[in-house]
Amino acid sequence: MxxxxxxxxxxxxxxxxxxxxxxxxxxPKIDALNFSPSIKQTRESNPLDHSFYPNQGQYNAELHWVKTNISINKRGTGKVAMLINCTPNADHFGIYLRAIEEEHSLLLDETYALQDGEELALNATRAEGFDVSYQIYLENTSRIQPGKTLLYRITYESNFYFSNQLGHYAVNPELAFLDLTRPYWDEPLDFRIVRINLPVEVASPSVSNSTLEEAQFQVEEFMNDYYQLAFYGEKNNAGNYYLVFETRKDDLQARATFEINCYLSMEYFSFPMVINxxxxxxxxxxxxxxxxxxxxxxxxxxxxxxxxxxxxxxxxxxxxxxxxxxx
Structure with missing residues (x-):
C-alpha cells in the first residue's frame, strides 16, 4: 500500500x-511582449497647462519634413526615432503625435528638441481622444526662437511582432511580413522618409538585386507606384553591414497616410513562440x-x-x- x-x-x-x-x-516570456504604452523617464514630468485641439493649423508651427528611423531585431522588437522639422511661431509650445499603432514605450530621456544647436527638454503626456497618442510639451517655451528651425526627436521602443505588424506570412510560411502604418500629420509636408534597419546582413553599402532576391525581399505593387524606394547597407558598431530599406514620398497633403507592406525570408527572424x-x-x-x-x-x-x-x-x-x- x-x-x-x-x-x-x-x-x-x-x-x-x-x-x-x-x-x-x-x-512567450513577459519581457519580450510586455510593451504596454508607457513613458520611460528619469526626470519628473511637469507639462505646461495647455490643451491641444488636433485640427489643421493647431501646431502653431509650419511643418517641413518628417524622418523616421526604425530598427528591427530578430525577435520582432526594436526602436523608433522620429525627427520632425518645423518653424514655430510665437504661440508654439509643443506638438501632438497622432495614434501609434504598435505596442510601445516612449523613451523620454531620448526625446528632445534642437534649435540653433541647443538641446531643449521635452515632457510628454498620454492623450485621450482625437486619435492622438501623445502631447509633447517644451519644458521652457521662453527659450524658443520663433521663425527659426526647430527639430523634434521623439524616440520609443516597440514590439512589432506582438502588435501583428511583423510575423509569419500565412500564404507562404517561408516568408515574414512587415505591415507598418505610420502616424499621419495634420499639415502638408515637403517630404517624408521612413528608414527601416532590418536584421539582414549584407556585404557592403551597395545592395544589388541579387542580394534582395537572396533575402526573398519583395514589396506590394502599390509601393513601387506611390513611393521612392532605396536599398543600401549600413555599418553597425561591430563593423558589419545590415540592410536598410528606405521609403520616401514628396509633397504630401495634410493627413496623408504612409503605409509600408513588404516581405522577406523567415530565416532572418526568430520570433517568440505564442500559443492561444x-x-x-x-x-x-x-x-x-x-x-x-x-x-x-x-x-x-x-x-x-x-x-x-x-x-x-x-x-x-x-x-x-x-x-x-x-x-
Missing part, C-alpha cells in the same frame, strides 16, 4: 511539472482530467487489492474451520 501511494504521488507531481513545462515552452490562451486552458483541462482518471484508477486498484485480500482471508478462515471439523 505504501508503495502504491508513493507511486501515485510521484506520477501526480510528474503530470503537474509536465503541464508547467508545456506552458513555459509555448508562452484557449489552447492553454485545454492543456490544463486535459492534465486535470488525466490526473483525476489516474487517481480514480489508483483508488480502484487499491480497493481491488483490499477486496482480494479480504477474500483470501475468508478462504483461509474457511479452510481452517474445515480442518478443525475434520479433527
Amino acid at each position: 505504501r508503495g502504491s501511494k508513493r507511486t501515485s504521488l510521484i506520477l501526480a507531481i510528474f503530470l503537474l511539472l509536465l503541464t508547467q513545462l508545456a506552458i513555459n515552452f509555448f508562452v 490562451w484557449l489552447v492553454i486552458v485545454l492543456v490544463l483541462l486535459f492534465t486535470i482530467v488525466s490526473l483525476i482518471l489516474f487517481l480514480f484508477v489508483i483508488d480502484f486498484k487499491n480497493k481491488s487489492l483490499k477486496e482480494n485480500k479480504e477474500f483470501k482471508e475468508k478462504l483461509y478462515a474457511l479452510a481452517a474451520r474445515a480442518e478443525d471439523s475434520e479433527k
Whole structure:
C-alpha cells in the first residue's frame, strides 16, 4: 500500500511539472511582449497647462519634413526615432503625435528638441481622444526662437511582432511580413522618409538585386507606384553591414497616410513562440482530467487489492474451520 501511494504521488507531481513545462515552452516570456504604452523617464514630468485641439493649423508651427528611423531585431522588437522639422511661431509650445499603432514605450530621456544647436527638454503626456497618442510639451517655451528651425526627436521602443505588424506570412510560411502604418500629420509636408534597419546582413553599402532576391525581399505593387524606394547597407558598431530599406514620398497633403507592406525570408527572424490562451486552458483541462482518471484508477486498484485480500482471508478462515471439523 505504501508503495502504491508513493507511486501515485510521484506520477501526480510528474503530470503537474509536465503541464508547467508545456506552458513555459509555448508562452512567450513577459519581457519580450510586455510593451504596454508607457513613458520611460528619469526626470519628473511637469507639462505646461495647455490643451491641444488636433485640427489643421493647431501646431502653431509650419511643418517641413518628417524622418523616421526604425530598427528591427530578430525577435520582432526594436526602436523608433522620429525627427520632425518645423518653424514655430510665437504661440508654439509643443506638438501632438497622432495614434501609434504598435505596442510601445516612449523613451523620454531620448526625446528632445534642437534649435540653433541647443538641446531643449521635452515632457510628454498620454492623450485621450482625437486619435492622438501623445502631447509633447517644451519644458521652457521662453527659450524658443520663433521663425527659426526647430527639430523634434521623439524616440520609443516597440514590439512589432506582438502588435501583428511583423510575423509569419500565412500564404507562404517561408516568408515574414512587415505591415507598418505610420502616424499621419495634420499639415502638408515637403517630404517624408521612413528608414527601416532590418536584421539582414549584407556585404557592403551597395545592395544589388541579387542580394534582395537572396533575402526573398519583395514589396506590394502599390509601393513601387506611390513611393521612392532605396536599398543600401549600413555599418553597425561591430563593423558589419545590415540592410536598410528606405521609403520616401514628396509633397504630401495634410493627413496623408504612409503605409509600408513588404516581405522577406523567415530565416532572418526568430520570433517568440505564442500559443492561444484557449489552447492553454485545454492543456490544463486535459492534465486535470488525466490526473483525476489516474487517481480514480489508483483508488480502484487499491480497493481491488483490499477486496482480494479480504477474500483470501475468508478462504483461509474457511479452510481452517474445515480442518478443525475434520479433527
